[in-house]
Amino acid sequence: xxxxxxxxxxxxxxxxxxxxxxxxxxxxxxxxxxxxxxxxxxxxxxxxxxxxxxxxxxxxxxxxxxxxxxxxxxxxxxxxxxxxxxxxxxxxxxxxxxxxxxxxxxxxxxxxxxxxxxxxxxxxxxxxxxxxxxxxxxxxxxxxxxxxxxxxxxxxxxxxxxxxxxxxxxxxxxxxxxxxxxxxxxxxxxxxxxxxxxxxxxxxxxxxxxxxxxxxxxxxxxxxxxxxxxxxxxxxxxxxxxxxxxxxxxxxxxxxxxxxxxxxxxxxxxxxxxxxxxxxxxxxxxxxxxxxxxxxxxxxxxxxxxxxxxxxxxxxxxxxxxxxxxxxxxxxxxxxxxxxxxxxxxxxxxxxxxxxxxxxxxxxxxxx
Numbered sequence: 001x002x003x004x005x006x007x008x009x010x011x012x013x014x015x016x017x018x019x020x021x022x023x024x025x026x027x028x029x030x031x032x033x034x035x036x037x038x039x040x041x042x043x044x045x046x047x048x049x050x051x052x053x054x055x056x057x058x059x060x061x062x063x064x065x066x067x068x069x070x071x072x073x074x075x076x077x078x079x080x081x082x083x084x085x086x087x088x089x090x091x092x093x094x095x096x097x098x099x100x101x102x103x104x105x106x107x108x109x110x111x112x113x114x115x116x117x118x119x120x121x122x123x124x125x126x127x128x129x130x131x132x133x134x135x136x137x138x139x140x141x142x143x144x145x146x147x148x149x150x151x152x153x154x155x156x157x158x159x160x161x162x163x164x165x166x167x168x169x170x171x172x173x174x175x176x177x178x179x180x181x182x183x184x185x186x187x188x189x190x191x192x193x194x195x196x197x198x199x200x201x202x203x204x205x206x207x208x209x210x211x212x213x214x215x216x217x218x219x220x221x222x223x224x225x226x227x228x229x230x231x232x233x234x235x236x237x238x239x240x241x242x243x244x245x246x247x248x249x250x251x252x253x254x255x256x257x258x259x260x261x262x263x264x265x266x267x268x269x270x271x272x273x274x275x276x277x278x279x280x281x282x283x284x285x286x287x288x289x290x291x292x293x294x295x296x297x298x299x300x301x302x303x304x305x306x307x308x309x310x311x312x313x314x315x316x317x318x319x320x321x322x323x324x325x326x327x328x329x330x331x332x333x334x335x336x337x338x339x340x341x342x343x344x345x346x347x348x349x350x351x352x353x354x355x356x357x358x359x360x361x362x363x364x365x366x367x368x
Contacts, residue, residue: 033212054211066307078266080170082297084174089145113194232268240261277291
């Protein structure tokens with residue numbers, strides 16, 4: 001007698017009205033914010049300050065990273081502690097383009113970036129050759145992290161490395177990349193990285209109008225990735241990923257090879273983080289090797305855990321909750337922020353394994 005293995009059914013993440021309301025809320029934020037800033041006076045409560053626009057835009061970039069983490073950790077069971085690498089790669093590719101946009105407006109009045117002139121570089125390194133083209137930059141934002149993720153993932157998944165060993169290897173990879181980017185001879189600005197951006201597409205980057213454009217682009221990207229992830233996880237492909245998470249050996253015995261599924265979702269997740277990094281840099285105005293620190297990658301996992309894994313909307317909520325609390329605490333009580341983050345992660349792990357959204361769904365179920 002043979003046993004049959006059926007794929008998990010598509011998850012009921014929200015009721016039809018629930019997820020549509022979530023999408024509508026994101027769309028309203030992206031569309032209403034620029035309209036209110038255009039109509040409402042600067043001293044009005046409905047007018048978003050430049051600081052608020054930059055802050056929310058930055059958190060939306062973090063939310064994209066949390067959503068990417070949910071795809072591989074929540075739905076596939078692969079905990080990565082190195083996704084900060086892909087976020088930084090996308091940021092560095094965009095930063096290289098923004099540095100070339102400075103042109104002769106830099107301190108040294110040279111076509112080379114200021115740090116290269118300071119280090120007595122005579123020509124651009126080979127990896128900077130395409131940085132002057134915006135089209136090439138957009139392509140590299142996708143291709144560069146995809147290639148790195150594919151090469152690393154292929155050998156890791158082919159060797160069947162999983163669990164805590166995979167997490168440690170991803171963190172080691174990110175730490176090694178951070179040390180590499182810290183070196184001046186690599187041509188990435190050393191420990192200072194890239195900053196002092198002037199223009200993007202030959203338009204001033206520090207104006208309220210450009211900040212609002214970047215804000216709307218980030219919100220639309222987050223919305224698009226959410227809809228893409230929801231469609232992906234409700235397809236047969238997503239159901240196989242969940243089966244791999246729950247019982248990989250049974251999936252193999254049923255005739256499915258986990259390698260192409262795990263590798264493809266790993267690359268997709270990496271590209272999503274890279275796009276988030278590319279949107280993050282022009283809004284924050286700096287990119288340096290510190291973005292590759294192990295702590296940043298761990299924070300991405302914290303956002304997903306706090307919001308609720310395998311829910312799609314949960315990690316987005318977690319990114320807003322944690323980073324909103326971080327922005328408030330680093331001003332009012334900066335010495336307690338790290339203690340708060342550690343206590344939050346421990347508390348969620350022990351008492352809220354399904355995150356904030358899971359708690360809300362349980363409460364809603366009890367009322368029903």
